[in-house]
Amino acid sequence: MEKFFELKKNNTSVSTEVIAGISSFLATSYIIVVNPSVLSQAGLPFPAVLTATVLVCFFSSLMMGFYAKNPILVAPGMGLNAFFTYSVVIGMDIRYEVALGAVFWSGIVFFLLSVFNIRTYIIQAIPRPLRYAVSAGIGLFITLIGFSNAKFVVPDPATIITGNTLDATLITFIIGLLVTAVMVARNVKGAILFGILFTTLISYPLGRWWGVTEGVAPLIHFNGVFAAPDFSLFFKLDLVNSLTLAVVPVVFAFVFTDMFDSLSTFVGIAEAANLLDEHGEPKNIKRSLLTDAFATTFAGLAGSSPGTAYVESAVGVEAGGRTGLTAVVASLFFLPFVFLSPLLSTIPAIATAPALVLVGVFMIRPVVKINWGSLDEAIPAFLALVLIPFTHSITHGIIWGFLSWTVLKFCVGKRNEITPSLLIIDVFVLLALFVEK
16 A cells, blocks of 8 residues: 555555545545435435445545545535436426436546546636636525425515425424534534434424424334345436437536536645645546546446535545545445445435535635626626526526626627637537527
8 A cells, every 4th residue: 555555755654544534434424315315306216326326436436546546535416416406307307317318428528528638628718707606606506405405495476485484394404504513613524424413313303292283294214224235226327318409408517517526626625735746736637537537427327416526525635635545445434335225214305404505605615716896707707606596507507607708708808818618618508508498
Protein backbone atom coordinates (compact mmCIF):
# COMPACT_ATOMS: atom_id res chain seq x y z
CA MET A 1 0.00 0.00 0.00
CA GLU A 2 2.88 2.34 0.78
CA LYS A 3 4.33 1.94 -2.70
CA PHE A 4 1.05 1.81 -4.64
CA PHE A 5 -0.59 4.82 -2.96
CA GLU A 6 2.69 6.70 -2.31
CA LEU A 7 1.75 7.34 1.30
CA LYS A 8 5.07 8.88 2.39
CA LYS A 9 5.21 11.14 -0.64
CA ASN A 10 1.76 12.45 0.32
CA ASN A 11 2.71 12.85 4.00
CA THR A 12 0.15 10.34 5.24
CA SER A 13 -0.02 6.84 6.73
CA VAL A 14 -2.25 3.76 6.65
CA SER A 15 -3.90 4.65 9.96
CA THR A 16 -4.59 8.21 8.84
CA GLU A 17 -6.09 7.01 5.56
CA VAL A 18 -8.30 4.48 7.37
CA ILE A 19 -9.64 7.14 9.74
CA ALA A 20 -10.19 9.48 6.79
CA GLY A 21 -12.04 6.75 4.88
CA ILE A 22 -14.37 6.08 7.81
CA SER A 23 -14.99 9.84 8.17
CA SER A 24 -15.86 10.21 4.49
CA PHE A 25 -18.16 7.19 4.67
CA LEU A 26 -20.06 8.62 7.66
CA ALA A 27 -20.47 11.94 5.86
CA THR A 28 -21.73 10.29 2.66
CA SER A 29 -23.64 7.28 4.00
CA TYR A 30 -26.98 9.11 4.15
CA ILE A 31 -27.28 8.51 0.38
CA ILE A 32 -27.85 4.79 1.10
CA VAL A 33 -31.25 5.73 2.53
CA VAL A 34 -32.06 8.98 0.75
CA ASN A 35 -31.50 7.80 -2.82
CA PRO A 36 -33.92 4.82 -2.61
CA SER A 37 -36.38 7.07 -0.77
CA VAL A 38 -36.35 9.59 -3.64
CA LEU A 39 -36.28 7.15 -6.56
CA SER A 40 -38.98 4.90 -5.09
CA GLN A 41 -41.38 7.81 -5.62
CA ALA A 42 -40.80 7.29 -9.35
CA GLY A 43 -42.05 3.72 -9.07
CA LEU A 44 -38.70 1.95 -8.66
CA PRO A 45 -38.74 -0.77 -5.95
CA PHE A 46 -37.00 0.46 -2.78
CA PRO A 47 -34.95 -2.75 -2.16
CA ALA A 48 -33.75 -2.82 -5.77
CA VAL A 49 -32.72 0.86 -5.71
CA LEU A 50 -30.94 0.29 -2.41
CA THR A 51 -28.96 -2.57 -3.96
CA ALA A 52 -28.10 -0.42 -6.99
CA THR A 53 -27.15 2.54 -4.78
CA VAL A 54 -24.81 0.51 -2.59
CA LEU A 55 -23.12 -1.14 -5.57
CA VAL A 56 -22.64 2.19 -7.37
CA CYS A 57 -21.06 3.61 -4.20
CA PHE A 58 -18.86 0.53 -3.70
CA PHE A 59 -17.54 -0.05 -7.22
CA SER A 60 -17.19 3.63 -8.17
CA SER A 61 -15.41 4.66 -4.96
CA LEU A 62 -13.19 1.58 -5.26
CA MET A 63 -12.29 2.60 -8.82
CA MET A 64 -11.63 6.18 -7.69
CA GLY A 65 -9.22 4.84 -5.09
CA PHE A 66 -7.32 2.27 -7.16
CA TYR A 67 -7.50 3.86 -10.63
CA ALA A 68 -7.63 7.63 -10.05
CA LYS A 69 -5.86 7.39 -6.66
CA ASN A 70 -7.89 10.26 -5.24
CA PRO A 71 -9.51 10.39 -1.77
CA ILE A 72 -12.90 11.20 -3.24
CA LEU A 73 -16.05 9.09 -2.90
CA VAL A 74 -18.50 8.55 -5.74
CA ALA A 75 -22.22 7.92 -5.20
CA PRO A 76 -25.62 8.68 -6.80
CA GLY A 77 -25.86 12.46 -6.83
CA MET A 78 -28.34 14.55 -4.91
CA GLY A 79 -30.13 16.77 -7.39
CA LEU A 80 -29.63 14.21 -10.12
CA ASN A 81 -31.92 11.78 -8.29
CA ALA A 82 -34.47 14.56 -7.75
CA PHE A 83 -34.32 15.46 -11.45
CA PHE A 84 -34.75 11.78 -12.37
CA THR A 85 -37.83 11.39 -10.17
CA TYR A 86 -39.69 14.69 -10.19
CA SER A 87 -38.75 16.21 -13.55
CA VAL A 88 -38.25 13.21 -15.83
CA VAL A 89 -40.49 10.40 -14.59
CA ILE A 90 -43.25 12.39 -12.88
CA GLY A 91 -42.99 15.74 -14.67
CA MET A 92 -42.35 14.55 -18.24
CA ASP A 93 -44.27 11.27 -17.79
CA ILE A 94 -41.33 9.20 -19.01
CA ARG A 95 -41.17 5.56 -17.90
CA TYR A 96 -38.40 4.91 -15.43
CA GLU A 97 -36.92 2.28 -17.75
CA VAL A 98 -36.45 5.01 -20.39
CA ALA A 99 -35.04 7.37 -17.76
CA LEU A 100 -32.49 4.69 -16.76
CA GLY A 101 -31.56 4.43 -20.43
CA ALA A 102 -30.98 8.20 -20.47
CA VAL A 103 -28.70 7.80 -17.44
CA PHE A 104 -26.71 5.13 -19.30
CA TRP A 105 -26.32 7.21 -22.46
CA SER A 106 -25.33 10.30 -20.47
CA GLY A 107 -22.55 8.19 -18.92
CA ILE A 108 -21.38 7.15 -22.38
CA VAL A 109 -21.38 10.80 -23.55
CA PHE A 110 -19.51 11.84 -20.40
CA PHE A 111 -16.99 9.05 -21.03
CA LEU A 112 -16.36 10.20 -24.61
CA LEU A 113 -16.03 13.84 -23.53
CA SER A 114 -13.43 12.80 -20.97
CA VAL A 115 -11.46 10.45 -23.25
CA PHE A 116 -11.14 13.00 -26.06
CA ASN A 117 -10.61 15.93 -23.68
CA ILE A 118 -13.61 17.79 -25.16
CA ARG A 119 -14.62 18.64 -21.61
CA THR A 120 -11.83 21.28 -21.56
CA TYR A 121 -13.54 23.29 -24.30
CA ILE A 122 -16.93 22.89 -22.65
CA ILE A 123 -15.58 24.05 -19.31
CA GLN A 124 -14.06 27.13 -20.90
CA ALA A 125 -17.35 27.92 -22.65
CA ILE A 126 -19.57 27.78 -19.57
CA PRO A 127 -19.70 31.12 -17.72
CA ARG A 128 -18.80 30.65 -14.06
CA PRO A 129 -21.84 32.59 -12.78
CA LEU A 130 -24.11 30.06 -14.52
CA ARG A 131 -22.21 27.16 -12.94
CA TYR A 132 -22.72 28.71 -9.50
CA ALA A 133 -26.38 29.47 -10.20
CA VAL A 134 -27.20 25.95 -11.39
CA SER A 135 -25.62 24.45 -8.28
CA ALA A 136 -27.56 26.82 -6.02
CA GLY A 137 -30.79 26.25 -7.97
CA ILE A 138 -30.47 22.49 -7.53
CA GLY A 139 -29.99 23.13 -3.82
CA LEU A 140 -33.26 25.07 -3.67
CA PHE A 141 -34.96 22.32 -5.66
CA ILE A 142 -33.82 19.66 -3.21
CA THR A 143 -34.90 21.81 -0.25
CA LEU A 144 -38.36 22.26 -1.75
CA ILE A 145 -38.65 18.49 -2.16
CA GLY A 146 -37.65 17.99 1.46
CA PHE A 147 -40.29 20.42 2.73
CA SER A 148 -42.86 18.86 0.40
CA ASN A 149 -42.08 15.31 1.57
CA ALA A 150 -42.57 16.44 5.17
CA LYS A 151 -45.84 18.19 4.24
CA PHE A 152 -44.30 21.41 5.59
CA VAL A 153 -45.48 23.06 2.36
CA VAL A 154 -48.60 21.89 0.53
CA PRO A 155 -50.42 22.81 -2.70
CA ASP A 156 -52.86 25.71 -2.55
CA PRO A 157 -55.19 26.78 -5.39
CA ALA A 158 -54.92 30.46 -4.44
CA THR A 159 -51.21 30.81 -3.70
CA ILE A 160 -49.79 27.76 -5.56
CA ILE A 161 -48.11 26.51 -2.35
CA THR A 162 -48.56 27.43 1.28
CA GLY A 163 -47.40 26.43 4.74
CA ASN A 164 -49.26 23.55 6.37
CA THR A 165 -51.06 23.69 9.70
CA LEU A 166 -49.13 22.42 12.69
CA ASP A 167 -49.86 18.79 13.54
CA ALA A 168 -48.09 15.77 15.01
CA THR A 169 -46.28 14.89 11.78
CA LEU A 170 -45.09 18.42 11.18
CA ILE A 171 -43.86 18.82 14.75
CA THR A 172 -41.91 15.57 14.38
CA PHE A 173 -40.27 16.88 11.19
CA ILE A 174 -39.36 20.21 12.81
CA ILE A 175 -37.77 18.46 15.80
CA GLY A 176 -35.79 16.20 13.44
CA LEU A 177 -34.70 19.17 11.33
CA LEU A 178 -33.52 21.20 14.33
CA VAL A 179 -31.65 18.29 15.94
CA THR A 180 -29.95 17.44 12.64
CA ALA A 181 -29.09 21.10 12.04
CA VAL A 182 -27.48 21.36 15.48
CA MET A 183 -25.34 18.27 14.81
CA VAL A 184 -24.31 19.65 11.41
CA ALA A 185 -23.47 23.05 12.91
CA ARG A 186 -21.37 21.36 15.60
CA ASN A 187 -19.48 19.41 12.90
CA VAL A 188 -20.55 16.00 14.21
CA LYS A 189 -19.21 13.32 11.86
CA GLY A 190 -22.09 11.51 10.21
CA ALA A 191 -24.51 14.24 11.38
CA ILE A 192 -26.98 13.81 8.52
CA LEU A 193 -27.05 10.01 8.90
CA PHE A 194 -27.57 10.32 12.65
CA GLY A 195 -30.28 12.91 11.99
CA ILE A 196 -32.11 10.43 9.74
CA LEU A 197 -31.92 7.72 12.40
CA PHE A 198 -33.08 10.11 15.15
CA THR A 199 -36.05 11.34 13.10
CA THR A 200 -36.97 7.73 12.32
CA LEU A 201 -37.03 6.87 16.03
CA ILE A 202 -39.24 9.82 16.97
CA SER A 203 -41.53 8.99 14.01
CA TYR A 204 -42.35 5.53 15.37
CA PRO A 205 -45.11 6.81 17.74
CA LEU A 206 -46.87 8.61 14.85
CA GLY A 207 -50.17 6.89 14.24
CA ARG A 208 -49.72 4.78 17.36
CA TRP A 209 -49.53 7.11 20.39
CA TRP A 210 -48.81 10.47 18.76
CA GLY A 211 -51.24 12.00 16.25
CA VAL A 212 -53.78 9.17 16.43
CA THR A 213 -56.70 11.56 16.84
CA GLU A 214 -55.65 13.31 13.64
CA GLY A 215 -56.04 10.14 11.60
CA VAL A 216 -52.32 9.70 10.99
CA ALA A 217 -51.49 6.18 9.78
CA PRO A 218 -48.40 4.56 11.36
CA LEU A 219 -45.35 5.70 9.39
CA ILE A 220 -43.06 2.85 10.38
CA HIS A 221 -43.57 -0.86 9.83
CA PHE A 222 -40.78 -3.22 10.84
CA ASN A 223 -40.16 -5.85 8.15
CA GLY A 224 -37.01 -7.49 9.45
CA VAL A 225 -33.30 -6.76 9.18
CA PHE A 226 -31.59 -8.89 6.55
CA ALA A 227 -32.51 -9.92 3.02
CA ALA A 228 -30.72 -11.05 -0.10
CA PRO A 229 -29.79 -8.22 -2.51
CA ASP A 230 -32.55 -7.32 -4.96
CA PHE A 231 -31.18 -7.24 -8.51
CA SER A 232 -34.57 -6.79 -10.19
CA LEU A 233 -33.62 -3.40 -11.68
CA PHE A 234 -30.40 -4.66 -13.26
CA PHE A 235 -30.56 -4.23 -17.05
CA LYS A 236 -34.14 -2.90 -16.85
CA LEU A 237 -33.12 0.19 -18.83
CA ASP A 238 -34.68 0.92 -22.22
CA LEU A 239 -31.74 1.70 -24.51
CA VAL A 240 -33.83 2.27 -27.65
CA ASN A 241 -36.57 4.65 -26.50
CA SER A 242 -34.06 6.64 -24.45
CA LEU A 243 -32.46 7.75 -27.72
CA THR A 244 -35.58 9.50 -29.06
CA LEU A 245 -35.63 13.29 -29.55
CA ALA A 246 -38.03 13.69 -26.63
CA VAL A 247 -35.38 12.32 -24.25
CA VAL A 248 -32.46 14.37 -25.63
CA PRO A 249 -33.02 17.19 -23.06
CA VAL A 250 -32.85 14.63 -20.27
CA VAL A 251 -29.52 13.21 -21.47
CA PHE A 252 -28.18 16.75 -21.92
CA ALA A 253 -29.23 17.77 -18.40
CA PHE A 254 -27.68 14.64 -16.87
CA VAL A 255 -24.38 15.22 -18.70
CA PHE A 256 -24.23 18.93 -17.88
CA THR A 257 -25.14 18.61 -14.22
CA ASP A 258 -22.97 15.55 -13.60
CA MET A 259 -19.93 17.08 -15.30
CA PHE A 260 -19.97 20.37 -13.44
CA ASP A 261 -20.94 18.82 -10.15
CA SER A 262 -17.93 16.52 -10.44
CA LEU A 263 -15.55 19.20 -11.70
CA SER A 264 -16.48 21.64 -8.95
CA THR A 265 -15.95 18.87 -6.38
CA PHE A 266 -12.56 17.86 -7.79
CA VAL A 267 -11.34 21.45 -8.06
CA GLY A 268 -12.65 22.49 -4.64
CA ILE A 269 -11.19 19.53 -2.75
CA ALA A 270 -7.91 19.66 -4.68
CA GLU A 271 -7.44 23.33 -3.87
CA ALA A 272 -8.31 22.86 -0.19
CA ALA A 273 -5.99 19.88 0.28
CA ASN A 274 -3.28 20.89 -2.21
CA LEU A 275 -3.95 17.76 -4.27
CA LEU A 276 -2.53 19.39 -7.39
CA ASP A 277 -0.20 18.18 -10.12
CA GLU A 278 2.87 20.00 -11.44
CA HIS A 279 0.64 22.18 -13.65
CA GLY A 280 -1.55 23.31 -10.78
CA GLU A 281 -4.49 21.15 -11.95
CA PRO A 282 -6.39 18.67 -9.74
CA LYS A 283 -4.38 15.46 -9.48
CA ASN A 284 -5.35 12.71 -11.92
CA ILE A 285 -8.33 14.76 -13.12
CA LYS A 286 -8.79 12.77 -16.34
CA ARG A 287 -8.88 9.43 -14.51
CA SER A 288 -11.22 10.93 -11.92
CA LEU A 289 -13.65 12.08 -14.61
CA LEU A 290 -13.46 8.68 -16.33
CA THR A 291 -14.35 7.11 -12.98
CA ASP A 292 -17.30 9.47 -12.71
CA ALA A 293 -18.42 8.49 -16.21
CA PHE A 294 -18.17 4.82 -15.25
CA ALA A 295 -20.31 5.51 -12.15
CA THR A 296 -23.08 7.05 -14.26
CA THR A 297 -22.99 4.33 -16.91
CA PHE A 298 -23.04 1.60 -14.27
CA ALA A 299 -25.87 3.39 -12.44
CA GLY A 300 -28.04 3.18 -15.55
CA LEU A 301 -27.35 -0.54 -15.84
CA ALA A 302 -27.90 -1.22 -12.13
CA GLY A 303 -31.07 0.85 -11.66
CA SER A 304 -30.10 4.20 -10.14
CA SER A 305 -29.76 7.87 -11.00
CA PRO A 306 -26.29 9.06 -12.10
CA GLY A 307 -23.25 8.70 -9.88
CA THR A 308 -21.03 11.68 -9.17
CA ALA A 309 -18.12 12.78 -6.99
CA TYR A 310 -19.26 13.75 -3.50
CA VAL A 311 -18.23 17.02 -1.92
CA GLU A 312 -18.71 15.35 1.49
CA SER A 313 -15.38 13.64 0.70
CA ALA A 314 -13.87 16.86 2.06
CA VAL A 315 -14.64 15.50 5.54
CA GLY A 316 -12.15 12.69 4.98
CA VAL A 317 -9.63 15.07 3.45
CA GLU A 318 -9.91 17.27 6.53
CA ALA A 319 -9.19 14.16 8.61
CA GLY A 320 -5.90 13.73 6.74
CA GLY A 321 -6.87 11.62 3.72
CA ARG A 322 -4.58 12.36 0.77
CA THR A 323 -4.56 9.22 -1.39
CA GLY A 324 -6.85 6.70 -3.01
CA LEU A 325 -6.62 4.50 0.05
CA THR A 326 -9.16 6.79 1.71
CA ALA A 327 -11.71 6.03 -1.03
CA VAL A 328 -10.92 2.31 -0.94
CA VAL A 329 -11.53 2.12 2.82
CA ALA A 330 -14.80 4.05 2.52
CA SER A 331 -16.02 1.83 -0.34
CA LEU A 332 -15.68 -1.28 1.83
CA PHE A 333 -18.01 0.19 4.47
CA PHE A 334 -20.81 0.57 1.90
CA LEU A 335 -20.94 -3.08 0.88
CA PRO A 336 -22.64 -4.67 3.97
CA PHE A 337 -25.67 -2.41 3.51
CA VAL A 338 -26.65 -4.33 0.38
CA PHE A 339 -28.08 -6.99 2.76
CA LEU A 340 -30.07 -4.56 4.95
CA SER A 341 -32.93 -3.45 2.67
CA PRO A 342 -35.77 -4.58 5.03
CA LEU A 343 -34.29 -2.59 7.91
CA LEU A 344 -33.57 0.52 5.86
CA SER A 345 -37.00 0.42 4.17
CA THR A 346 -38.57 1.19 7.54
CA ILE A 347 -37.16 4.72 7.34
CA PRO A 348 -40.05 7.01 6.29
CA ALA A 349 -39.89 10.00 3.94
CA ILE A 350 -40.34 12.35 6.87
CA ALA A 351 -37.00 11.10 8.28
CA THR A 352 -35.05 11.86 5.11
CA ALA A 353 -36.78 15.25 4.65
CA PRO A 354 -34.45 17.11 7.08
CA ALA A 355 -31.48 15.69 5.18
CA LEU A 356 -32.85 17.04 1.89
CA VAL A 357 -33.41 20.48 3.39
CA LEU A 358 -29.88 20.66 4.81
CA VAL A 359 -28.25 19.35 1.62
CA GLY A 360 -29.83 22.39 0.00
CA VAL A 361 -27.86 24.56 2.43
CA PHE A 362 -24.59 23.01 1.28
CA MET A 363 -25.41 23.35 -2.41
CA ILE A 364 -26.48 27.00 -2.34
CA ARG A 365 -23.09 28.22 -1.08
CA PRO A 366 -21.66 29.14 -4.55
CA VAL A 367 -24.34 31.83 -4.96
CA VAL A 368 -22.09 34.31 -3.10
CA LYS A 369 -19.54 34.08 -5.92
CA ILE A 370 -21.96 35.63 -8.42
CA ASN A 371 -21.37 39.32 -9.17
CA TRP A 372 -24.87 40.62 -8.47
CA GLY A 373 -23.77 44.17 -9.28
CA SER A 374 -23.25 43.29 -12.95
CA LEU A 375 -26.79 42.83 -14.25
CA ASP A 376 -25.79 41.22 -17.56
CA GLU A 377 -24.40 38.39 -15.40
CA ALA A 378 -26.84 38.59 -12.50
CA ILE A 379 -30.02 38.26 -14.59
CA PRO A 380 -29.07 34.99 -16.39
CA ALA A 381 -27.75 33.57 -13.13
CA PHE A 382 -30.95 34.55 -11.33
CA LEU A 383 -33.11 32.93 -14.03
CA ALA A 384 -31.13 29.69 -13.81
CA LEU A 385 -31.27 29.82 -10.01
CA VAL A 386 -35.02 30.32 -9.61
CA LEU A 387 -36.37 28.42 -12.62
CA ILE A 388 -34.94 25.11 -11.42
CA PRO A 389 -37.14 24.97 -8.29
CA PHE A 390 -40.04 26.97 -9.79
CA THR A 391 -40.41 24.69 -12.83
CA HIS A 392 -39.28 21.49 -11.06
CA SER A 393 -36.80 21.14 -13.91
CA ILE A 394 -33.02 21.44 -13.97
CA THR A 395 -33.30 21.45 -17.76
CA HIS A 396 -35.33 24.67 -17.82
CA GLY A 397 -32.90 26.41 -15.50
CA ILE A 398 -29.99 25.46 -17.74
CA ILE A 399 -31.79 26.39 -20.97
CA TRP A 400 -32.94 29.87 -19.95
CA GLY A 401 -29.73 30.62 -18.09
CA PHE A 402 -27.64 29.97 -21.22
CA LEU A 403 -29.95 31.68 -23.68
CA SER A 404 -30.44 34.81 -21.57
CA TRP A 405 -26.67 35.06 -21.00
CA THR A 406 -26.02 35.01 -24.76
CA VAL A 407 -28.76 37.53 -25.58
CA LEU A 408 -27.78 39.99 -22.83
CA LYS A 409 -24.05 39.86 -23.59
CA PHE A 410 -24.81 40.44 -27.28
CA CYS A 411 -27.15 43.37 -26.60
CA VAL A 412 -24.90 45.18 -24.10
CA GLY A 413 -21.91 45.05 -26.44
CA LYS A 414 -19.90 42.33 -24.72
CA ARG A 415 -19.83 40.01 -27.71
CA ASN A 416 -16.26 38.99 -26.95
CA GLU A 417 -17.66 37.04 -23.97
CA ILE A 418 -19.73 34.87 -26.32
CA THR A 419 -17.36 32.13 -27.44
CA PRO A 420 -17.95 29.80 -30.41
CA SER A 421 -18.19 26.93 -27.92
CA LEU A 422 -20.95 28.76 -26.07
CA LEU A 423 -22.88 29.28 -29.31
CA ILE A 424 -22.64 25.55 -30.02
CA ILE A 425 -24.03 24.84 -26.55
CA ASP A 426 -26.83 27.33 -27.24
CA VAL A 427 -27.80 25.32 -30.32
CA PHE A 428 -28.08 22.20 -28.16
CA VAL A 429 -30.18 23.95 -25.50
CA LEU A 430 -32.51 25.32 -28.19
CA LEU A 431 -32.85 21.79 -29.53
CA ALA A 432 -33.60 20.62 -26.00
CA LEU A 433 -36.25 23.31 -25.66
CA PHE A 434 -38.10 22.39 -28.84
CA VAL A 435 -38.00 18.62 -28.48
CA GLU A 436 -38.90 18.54 -24.75
CA LYS A 437 -42.29 17.08 -23.97
